[in-house]
Amino acid sequence: MTPVILFVFGAVTGSFLNVVALRYNSGLSLGGRSACAHCGRKLRWFELVPVLSYLYLRGRCRGCRAKISRQYPLVELWTGLLFATLPLSYLPVFSLYVAITVYDLRHKIIPDGLAYAAAALALLFALLMGGRGLLDWLAGPVLFSFFGLIWFLSRGRAMGFGDAKLALSIGLLLGAREGFSAVVAAFWIGAAYGIGAMIFSPKRLTMKSEVPFAPFLVLGSWAAAALHLDLLHVSSFFQ
Ligand SMILES: [Zn+2]
Incomplete structure (x- = not known):
């Protein structure tokens, strides 16, 4: 039963994170009722139920029939899965990661405010949890330097500096075993995505395409944390 409750709680949080990612840096406040992005009609309560409303409305606004972005149900679903599969203590930082992912996908940049907030929360987590070697x-510093170096050497073309800040928080939150695994997994997922995209939609993506990396870092972190990955065999250093 617990995973179901956590999933529902996550989906509701995801619904809020959609709003955060959409209104962040846009001058809009986080308060106020949600409205249709197309006709501006205020949404009723039954149009705001995570995932289910989208299915019930068949992805269209009740007023103007405009298509509702798939971003909404996908982020709700994904946040639900994160909440159901990750340790509770990771959830505040991962919630920020969801907002960062959505923002990076839309704007191709990681907002400083969210990246620093994630790093600060991750540091607080590391201090509170204890038991760290x-x-x-x-x-955190190693991963920050690694991505910072890629950013510097490629003059920002291969990686944004925002990715370095995100990697800092991943290292702080997950520690050596899962943190390094998260980055390895991120490169694997990114490579698989790149190959798939070149095969299935070569026109849309070439080697030069600017692909946001934050989504891969967050997916890699999820995999590493949920499956307790140790891809670089860090544990063997302690034996
Ligand atoms: Zn509408």
Whole structure:
């Protein structure tokens, strides 16, 4: 039963994170009723139920029949899955990761405010959890330097500096084992996506296409944290 409750709680949080990602840096406040992006009609309560409303409305506004972005149900579903599969203590930072992912997909940039908030929360988490070795404490700075170096050497073409800030928080939150695994997994997922995109829609994507990397980092972090991955065999250093 618990995973179901966590999923529902996650889907509701995802619904809120959609709003955060949409209104962040846009001058709009986080308060106020949600409205149709097309006709501006205020939404009733039964149009605001995560995932289910989208299915019930068959993806269209009740007023103007305009298509509702698939982003909404997908983010709700995804946040639900995150909440049902991750340790509770990771959820505040991962909620910020969801907002960062959506924002990066829309604007191709990671907003500083959200990246710093994630790093600060992850640091607080690391301090509160305790039981961390030196390597765990180094994971954040090491990953930050790694992505910072790619950013510097490629003059921002291969990786944005925002990815370095995101990697810092991933290292702080997950420690050495899962943190390094998250980045390895992110490159695997990114490569698989790139190959798939070149095969299935070569016109839309070439080698030069600017693909946001934050979604892959977050997916990699999810995999590493949910499956307790240790892809670089960090544990063997302690034996
Ligand atoms: Zn409408």
